[in-house]
Amino acid sequence: MLGDSAQRLAMATAEHGSELDSRAMLDAVEDAVFLCDPQNGRVLDANRAGRRLLNGSGDRTTEPSISDWSARDEGYGAARALEPLQRAAAGRVERLAWRAQRLDGSRFWAELRLVRAEGPSASPRVIAVLRDTTADALAAEKQRVSEERYRLLVKSLPRSAILLCDRELRLVLVDGPEVEATGFSKATMEGKTIFEALPPEFARLVEGNLRRVLRGESFSAELPFRDLWYTYNYLPIRNADGEVLYGLILALNITEQHHAQEALRQSEEQLAKIVQSAPEPMTILRDADSVVTYVNPAFEAMFGWSSAEIVGKTTLELNLWGDLAQREQTLAIFRREHRLDSHRVHVRRRDGTHFEGLLSLRPIEVGGSPGILTSFRDVSELSRTRADLEASEKRQRAIADATFEGIAIVHEGRILDANEQLGTMYGTSRAALLGHSVTELIAPESRELVQSRIEQQLGGAYEHLARRLDGSVFPVEVRARSVLLDGRTLRITAIRDMTARKRVDVERERLINELTARNAEMEQFTYTVSHDLKSPLVTINGFLGALERDLHEGDSERVQSDLSRIRSASAKMSALLDNLLELSRIGRIGGAFQPVAMSAVAREAEELVAGFLSKGNVQLAIASNLPVVHGDRGRLVQVLQNLFENAAKYMGSQPQPKVELGAREEGDDCVFFVRDNGIGVDPKYSERIFGLFEKLDPRSAGTGIGLALVRRIIEFHGGRIWVESDGRTGSTFLFRLPRAEGASTPPPEGTTNP
Amino acid sequence: MTAITSDCVLYVEDDADHAELVLRTLERRGKKGGVVHVEDGAAALDYLDRSERAEVPRPRLILLDLRLPKIDGLDVLRTIKTSPDLATIPVVVLTTSASAQDMARAYACNANSYLVKPEDFAAFDALIADLGQYWLDLNRSPGAEHPVR
Numbered sequence: 001m002l003g004d005s006a007q008r009l010a011m012a013t014a015e016h017g018s019e020l021d022s023r024a025m026l027d028a029v030e031d032a033v034f035l036c037d038p039q040n041g042r043v044l045d046a047n048r049a050g051r052r053l054l055n056g057s058g059d060r061t062t063e064p065s066i067s068d069w070s071a072r073d074e075g076y077g078a079a080r081a082l083e084p085l086q087r088a089a090a091g092r093v094e095r096l097a098w099r100a101q102r103l104d105g106s107r108f109w110a111e112l113r114l115v116r117a118e119g120p121s122a123s124p125r126v127i128a129v130l131r132d133t134t135a136d137a138l139a140a141e142k143q144r145v146s147e148e149r150y151r152l153l154v155k156s157l158p159r160s161a162i163l164l165c166d167r168e169l170r171l172v173l174v175d176g177p178e179v180e181a182t183g184f185s186k187a188t189m190e191g192k193t194i195f196e197a198l199p200p201e202f203a204r205l206v207e208g209n210l211r212r213v214l215r216g217e218s219f220s221a222e223l224p225f226r227d228l229w230y231t232y233n234y235l236p237i238r239n240a241d242g243e244v245l246y247g248l249i250l251a252l253n254i255t256e257q258h259h260a261q262e263a264l265r266q267s268e269e270q271l272a273k274i275v276q277s278a279p280e281p282m283t284i285l286r287d288a289d290s291v292v293t294y295v296n297p298a299f300e301a302m303f304g305w306s307s308a309e310i311v312g313k314t315t316l317e318l319n320l321w322g323d324l325a326q327r328e329q330t331l332a333i334f335r336r337e338h339r340l341d342s343h344r345v346h347v348r349r350r351d352g353t354h355f356e357g358l359l360s361l362r363p364i365e366v367g368g369s370p371g372i373l374t375s376f377r378d379v380s381e382l383s384r385t386r387a388d389l390e391a392s393e394k395r396q397r398a399i400a401d402a403t404f405e406g407i408a409i410v411h412e413g414r415i416l417d418a419n420e421q422l423g424t425m426y427g428t429s430r431a432a433l434l435g436h437s438v439t440e441l442i443a444p445e446s447r448e449l450v451q452s453r454i455e456q457q458l459g460g461a462y463e464h465l466a467r468r469l470d471g472s473v474f475p476v477e478v479r480a481r482s483v484l485l486d487g488r489t490l491r492i493t494a495i496r497d498m499t500a501r502k503r504v505d506v507e508r509e510r511l512i513n514e515l516t517a518r519n520a521e522m523e524q525f526t527y528t529v530s531h532d533l534k535s536p537l538v539t540i541n542g543f544l545g546a547l548e549r550d551l552h553e554g555d556s557e558r559v560q561s562d563l564s565r566i567r568s569a570s571a572k573m574s575a576l577l578d579n580l581l582e583l584s585r586i587g588r589i590g591g592a593f594q595p596v597a598m599s600a601v602a603r604e605a606e607e608l609v610a611g612f613l614s615k616g617n618v619q620l621a622i623a624s625n626l627p628v629v630h631g632d633r634g635r636l637v638q639v640l641q642n643l644f645e646n647a648a649k650y651m652g653s654q655p656q657p658k659v660e661l662g663a664r665e666e667g668d669d670c671v672f673f674v675r676d677n678g679i680g681v682d683p684k685y686s687e688r689i690f691g692l693f694e695k696l697d698p699r700s701a702g703t704g705i706g707l708a709l710v711r712r713i714i715e716f717h718g719g720r721i722w723v724e725s726d727g728r729t730g731s732t733f734l735f736r737l738p739r740a741e742g743a744s745t746p747p748p749e750g751t752t753n754p
Numbered sequence: 755m756t757a758i759t760s761d762c763v764l765y766v767e768d769d770a771d772h773a774e775l776v777l778r779t780l781e782r783r784g785k786k787g788g789v790v791h792v793e794d795g796a797a798a799l800d801y802l803d804r805s806e807r808a809e810v811p812r813p814r815l816i817l818l819d820l821r822l823p824k825i826d827g828l829d830v831l832r833t834i835k836t837s838p839d840l841a842t843i844p845v846v847v848l849t850t851s852a853s854a855q856d857m858a859r860a861y862a863c864n865a866n867s868y869l870v871k872p873e874d875f876a877a878f879d880a881l882i883a884d885l886g887q888y889w890l891d892l893n894r895s896p897g898a899e900h901p902v903r
Contacts, residue, residue: 527853531821534850538871538878539771545875546778565771685824 023047032069032130035117038089041066041078044125053102053130066128071099071107081112081128088114089124100130108134159253164237164246165210169194172246178253182225206249209234213247222254229258280375283310287363287370290314290331294366302378304350322346322354334361334372342377355380406495411488413438425476425497427468443467450478454491457482463498475502524691525580532704533576539569579705586635586712595740596633598626598672602661605640609648613659618648621660627670630740635713640674642706643733647676650731654678669719670739675732682727689723710735761788761890764813766798766830767848768822772871776817776848779882785890795825799833806839813843815889818865820849820856828859835864842896844889 026033027048035045043064046054053069067077076099084094098112111133117125161182164173174189174197189197194206202225209221213234220233230251237246275282281299283292295310303310303320310318321327326345334340340361348354357378364373397419400407406422408415415436423430426441433441442450443465450464459481466476475498482491547562602622613620629636644659651657654677663672681689690711714721714735725731763785767773773791780786790813792798798818805812816834820827827847834840844866849856852870860868869885872878 527851527855530853531849531851534871534873535769535772537873538850539769539775541873541875542775542878543771543875545879546775548875565774569771 031132034066034128034130036066036081036085036114036126036128038082038085038124038126041081041085043068050130053100055103069100069102069130071101074099074107076100081114084112084114085126085128088116088126091116097133098130100132108132110134161249161251163249163251165194165214165249166246167214167244169207169210171197176251178251181253182228210247210249213249214244216244228253228255230254278375280377282376283374284364284366285315285372285374286366287372290316290372293371299376302349302376303347320347322348330359330361338363344379347376356383403494404496406497408433408438408493408495410438410491410493416490422495425495426466427470427472432469441467443473453480454482457489457491466495474499525583529580533573536569536573536576540566540573543569576705579709582638583705583709583712586709586716593631594633595628596631596636597628598636598663598670599624601633601636602626602640604637605644608637608641609644612645613648616648616651616657618651618657618659620644621658623660623662626661626663626672627665628740629670629717629737631717631737632713635716636737639710639713639735642710643674646706646733647674647678647731650678651676652679665739666736668739668741669736671734671736673732673734675730677730680725680727680729681723681731683725686723686725690721761785762811762813763789763815763817763890764798764801765789765791765817766793766795766822766827767791767817767819768793769819772819775878776882779879780886783883783886785886794823795827795830797824798822798830799825802834802840814895816843816845817848817885818845820847820851820860828856828863831860831863831865844893844895846885846889848885 029047030049032050032053033047034043034050036043043050043054043066046064050069054064065078066081067079070076070078070080081096084096088094094112094114096112096114098110099107100110101107109132111131113129113131115127115129117127159178159181161176161178162173163171166172170191170193171189172191174184174186179186179189184197194203194210197203198206205223209219209232212219213236216236218235220231222229222231224230231254233250233252235248235250236244237248239245275294275296278296279298281302282296283299284294285291286293291312291314292310295305295307297307299310300306305318315321315327316324323346326343330340330343330345333343340359342358342360344356345359346354346356355378357376357380360375360377362373362375364371400419401421403419403421406425407419408422409417415433415438418430418433420430423433426433438450439447444467446464446466449462453462459479461477461479463475463477465473467473477496477498478493480491480493482489484490543562543565547559547566550558550562599622606620606622609620640661644661647659648657657677659674659676661672661674663670665671690707711721714737717737719735719737721733721735723731723733763780765773765776767776770793773793777786777789777791780789788811790801790810792801798816801810802813804810818827818831822830827849831845831847834843834845841864845864846867846869847860847865848869848871850871857868867889869881872881
């Protein structure tokens, strides 16, 4: 080194005393060399480099000093050098870092070496060698900066620590946030050996690694420290000559990553287990060539191959597809959409049997390379069940369509399903009824009833009025039941058209009523006949006995009276029998029903009663334009005849007895009236007078059958007869008859035509 | 109330011939004196009404036909037997009806007797004679002094 060579040169100069030579040599040296007085730091002599520092040429008036080439304002100068100069004068070699200054004022770091110069011991001299160390200082600065950077780096690395160890395993540098975090401190660790600074077992662990680093190895290791995990990066730090001076340990806390990795590992294990035990057959294919890389046991079980037989082959090689076109299709979809969901495919087992299933595909990464996860679901069982279901449904529908009843399945007021018959019943088709509102199929008057039955979920049969789509109404019998199906409350309703049965019911009701009426009439008839026919017999027999006695006694006046009574009783009996016969004929023997002009009927009746009326001086007025009715002409003549006679019979003391016939039309009917101004009928007898053998006045003429006969005829025509009277000022007999609607009008039911 | 006690018989009959026959028979037996003949139910009730007001004699016997104009014989009977003042008067139903139903109804209305007019003259004559003898001679009935209350 230069410093050393200058020193040796100075000493040699002193030894040899050959001044010229030594001066020439000294001048050649790059370092500045001065001869100084240790007493005051004066410069006694300098070589060429030294003189350059002093004043260039060396010609100067004042005595030069150390201070002349020092940065005096930084504390460097003769004063600072005095003590080292004294020590040097005493024989020691002194080395000082010196801040030197050139003539131009520029400064530099230097090493100042002080050595005693040989000479008289009374006034020793000291040789000062000033060597520019700027280059060294730069290197040191560089190192300091890089060290600083390293510290910064470490500080900026979260969860890290840096340890620098020298060859004696002494920690020369400890830094990083992780130091404090683990309970250590930078201050207590720096300057200590690892054995002093670290827990013993950890120190031993680190020692081994450090020795490897100091041998020049560079490596990393993952080790736990307490419950934490660290990655330790071991780096050797070398000097310029390549010698390893330090071992650097960079510790990174990877506890979280470690735990995360552990969790990942565990979850991967679990996933593997899930796939392994999944009931659905699954495989993993390599994306590149569709080679099977994994199958789960469910796949083995379903398809009949073992994992070893499948893995490494493609599904094509295994002939697993029932339809190769489907394979292309599913793959195409997967390539396009990067997934496939429940695609229906036909597949083949190892034994050659085919079945149907739903295939799903998903992309999956396996070991860093793309793969396809397949999952498969056997639906052949499901399909079979569905087929069975469809067949059963068809059967059910066939049954439903074969019934006479309409069947509807109703959900929330709408028809979910129906049979054909229901469509026919409502005047439409089954299809038209589907989704149709039920309310519209019910006649408005029945809606409340039906609604309440539905709300109460009542079962059992009931009747209501239904409405066809064309608005026509018909009676139905309904049997409905609410059932819970698939979480929905459905109402299953069987509907029977009751139109025909209703008609039969009405007809039956009518027949029963008629028979009951006839029966009652018959009873009454029998009773009255037994009573009223017997009555003249009692009279006849009684007066025959009386006649016998009167003849015997010779009472001729009484004989005449007896005979007269017998005659009239016999005549009465004859009339009774005639009338009864007439009455019994009504409904059994009669003319055909036809349009009958009542004006003509009235005229005929008038002729028949003309004699009777004129005897009582009764006026008869017949309205003109009487309507034409539908009926039996002969019977209708009887009706008017009887009513005229009846009116004339009960005139009482009326001085101007009058009878009038008129008519008015009411809808399809005609109402006729026979009004008189006679004694009238007490309202309480207004019904009784139409009974058989009912006479209000025992002395009145007639048999008591007349009005009964009239009523019978009117009723037989489907009409009605009644009397209106206040019981004092005459009475009006009214009867209603159906009006004729032309000659073609058919006779009403029940008419017998002999 | 002053009841006129007499041999009065109220005879309700709408058939004039039958009435003549009955009256002749009663006349022959000397029982015709007190017989009052009316021709319908309304007239019968009217008479009884008047007898209660003592305007006419109270009958000690009522002969009642069933089939009567205006008010039926059964209604007349029911009225009599449900009236406290009249209920004690014996009522004999005299009719041509031999119907069991009529008979049952009459007795249900508390008729005291039910006689069917025979068709045979001799039987008729004998029946009326017996009727008069039994109800007017043998049978006794309370007067109006003892009404049912």
